[in-house]
Amino acid sequence: ERKRLAEEEKKRLEAEKAAMAEEEAEATRIEQERLAEEKRIKQQLEEERLRREATAYEAPNLDDLDEEQAHVVQLYDEIEEVARGEVEELHKDRGLSLTSEVFNKDFRDKLDSVMKGYALMESQNRMEA
Numbered sequence: 001e002r003k004r005l006a007e008e009e010k011k012r013l014e015a016e017k018a019a020m021a022e023e024e025a026e027a028t029r030i031e032q033e034r035l036a037e038e039k040r041i042k043q044q045l046e047e048e049r050l051r052r053e054a055t056a057y058e059a060p061n062l063d064d065l066d067e068e069q070a071h072v073v074q075l076y077d078e079i080e081e082v083a084r085g086e087v088e089e090l091h092k093d094r095g096l097s098l099t100s101e102v103f104n105k106d107f108r109d110k111l112d113s114v115m116k117g118y119a120l121m122e123s124q125n126r127m128e129a
Contacts, residue, residue, distance in 0.1 A: 030127065033127065034123050034124065034127045035123075037122075037123040037126055037127060038119050038120055038122075038123035039119075041118075041119040041122050041123055042115065042116065042119040044072045045072065045075065045076055045079065045115045045118070045119060046115070048072055048073065048076040049076065049111070049115075052076075059073075060073060062074070075118060075122065078118075079111065079114050079115055079118050080111065082114050083107060083110040083111040083113075083114045084107060086110055086114075087103065087106045087107045087110050090106070091103055091106070
């Protein structure tokens with residue numbers, strides 16, 4: 001009887017370990033998908049930034065873009081507004097010029113930082129949807 005109970009307990013523990021391994025594998029897969037999505041979003045935002053820097057920027061007609069492109073343009077506009085507002089406030093508080101090279105560098109740095117944060121939030125939102 002003890003031997004049978006020990007075998008049952010051993011099988012139960014093995015099944016539990018297998019289930020835990022499956023859950024860990026699924027969690028790892030989900031996290032990898034989220035990271036891939038975050039990377040894709042960062043790349044899209046970076047492409048939008050480079051496109052704007054390379055050309056005399058004209059806001060596109062969002063109706064001419066597919067849904068995802070339009071979303072990236074809108075998201076980038078929001079990111080740019082947030083970053084510019086934060087840097088402008090900082091420079092005004094310090095009495096610094098809003099047109100200097102220092103302002104432009106601070107703005108680019110803040111833009112990169114805000115883009116990373118937005119990409120993380122956006123990827124998490126997409127994974128939850």
